[in-house]
Amino acid sequence: MALVSVIVPIYNVEKYLERCIGSLLNQTMQEIEIICVDDGSTDCSPHILNEFSSRDPRVKVISKENTGYGDSMNAGIARAKGKYIGIVESDDYALPEMFFNLFQAAERNDADVVKSNYNAFSGNEGLKYEEILDGIPYHKIFSPKDSERIWKIIPSIWSGLYKKHFLEKTGITFHATPGASYQDVSFWYKILLSTEKMVCVPEAYLCYRTDNENSSVKS
Secondary structure (H helix, E strand, C coil), X not given: CCCEEEEEEECCCCCCHHHHHXXXXXXXXXXXXXXXXXXXXXXXXXXXXXXHHHHCCCEEEEEECCCCHHHHHHHHHHHCCCCEEEECCCCCEECCCHHHHHHHHHHHHCCCEEEEEEEEECCCCCCEEECCCCCCCCCCCECHHHCCHHHHCCCCCCCEEEEHHHHHHHCCCCCCCCCCCCHHHHXXXXXXXXXXXXXXXXXXXXXXXXXXXXXXXXX
């Protein structure tokens, strides 16, 4: 049974996909499912996904028409069976201990949301630690309503974990406007407005690519 469901939204990322999915299959936590949502890719991404799913049943593939990032994320979350939801963009990758350690932090604190820092990288350069949570107490449960600092950080929804029951109870989903960018931003602020139980940890587990010219952040 999956404890964590990792949603991976995918659109024409054949260049990066093997490293991304491989990093999720290599997690120290085995009780995960990897829900890959292919948003109508026209490159070799669907073939790569089928190869992974044929080799490991933890990889689940949703194939759909191109309706955008928000709709893809909603489809993945609706399919998820895990107690917690993680998000990994298809051009990024996760360090092996990411989901075990975030799960442990969530359980230890009975948190709706766990937030960590992240590593940035480009090309063959090494990882650069980005402490976006500087100034926020670590390992302490808090309400975002009581923290001015948390509202000012980069949303980076992929460097955290979200309790699925919390998302269902509050009705939080992604805006599904076709063609829109930055749909992660509104998701993040709805999270901050809705939770009373958030915890931050100092470590960085998600490795965020900064040199993908097709990324929506370049839009």
